[in-house]
Amino acid sequence: MRRTLIAGNWKMNLSRAEATELAKGVAAAKPGENTDVLVCPSNVYLDAVSTSVAGSSVAVGGQDVYFESGGAFTGETSTDMLKDVGCSYVILGHSERRNVIGECDKLINKKLHAALAAGLTPVLCVGELLEERESGKTTEVVRGQITGSLADVSADQMAKVVIAYEPVWAIGTGKTASPEQAQEVHADIRKMLADQYNEDTAGNVQILYGGSVKPDNAKELLGQADIDGALVGGASLKPDSFAAIIAAGN
Numbered sequence: 001m002r003r004t005l006i007a008g009n010w011k012m013n014l015s016r017a018e019a020t021e022l023a024k025g026v027a028a029a030k031p032g033e034n035t036d037v038l039v040c041p042s043n044v045y046l047d048a049v050s051t052s053v054a055g056s057s058v059a060v061g062g063q064d065v066y067f068e069s070g071g072a073f074t075g076e077t078s079t080d081m082l083k084d085v086g087c088s089y090v091i092l093g094h095s096e097r098r099n100v101i102g103e104c105d106k107l108i109n110k111k112l113h114a115a116l117a118a119g120l121t122p123v124l125c126v127g128e129l130l131e132e133r134e135s136g137k138t139t140e141v142v143r144g145q146i147t148g149s150l151a152d153v154s155a156d157q158m159a160k161v162v163i164a165y166e167p168v169w170a171i172g173t174g175k176t177a178s179p180e181q182a183q184e185v186h187a188d189i190r191k192m193l194a195d196q197y198n199e200d201t202a203g204n205v206q207i208l209y210g211g212s213v214k215p216d217n218a219k220e221l222l223g224q225a226d227i228d229g230a231l232v233g234g235a236s237l238k239p240d241s242f243a244a245i246i247a248a249g250n
């Protein structure tokens with residue numbers, strides 16, 4: 001049985017005081033037996049947030065990482081640096097990095113291999129733009145992102161990869177994919193992984209949904225057969241709403 005993962009992506013929000021306060025609130029939430037909780041603050045607060053959740057079951061992750069291990073890469077962060085400040089996960093290929101910063105699958109793939117080699121669990125984000133959905137290209141786009149971002153990843157390595165399906169038109173917009181729309185894409189991702197790897201690998205991969213997940217829609221989304229958790233932006237910034245989403249994962 002796949003575990004549920006509820007992950008908060010705090011993006012470029014919160015002060016140090018707010019981040020550590022929120023982290024303490026999340027650490028006090030009571031996830032169900034099958035639910036894991038992850039918070040991904042800004043890099044500059046990773047250390048402080050790790051300290052705030054120490055002793056709890058809450059995991060900490062970065063929002064991105066660079067593929068080189070060190071050197072003259074101004075502004076970048078290495079996998080060892082993330083681990084050094086308590087990270088066990090890292091989000092990769094978030095739509096804001098793909099569409100605002102301009103990251104491509106080839107770069108994301110390099111980062112994913114670096115994360116796996118370092119023992120960090122990558123949360124690989126994929127998802128279509130509104131115009132791609134409206135022109136019937138959702139499957140093609142999502143499959144393309146998965147193929148490119150997972151190039152040369154073995155079946156054994158897939159056991160350490162989490163995928164997050166996040167339709168771009170649903171991120172931060174208040175528009176959520178319906179549970180049926182989300183389930184359809186999740187099922188297709190799993191089918192694709194079964195064809196590319198095998199049924200076991202596909203059956204074990206955690207696939208999260210992200211895009212305006214809120215306390216009032218979390219239960220129904222998480223109740224879908226192929227949805228194994230949520231990647232939450234806005235609603236993860238408030239302790240009560242994030243706790244309610246964590247509780248929906250029970």
Ligand code: PEP
Pocket residue numbers: 009166170171172173174210211212213231232233234235
């Ligand atoms: C996200 O940032 O990954 C996200 C899904 O944001 P929101 O929940 O605010 O739509």
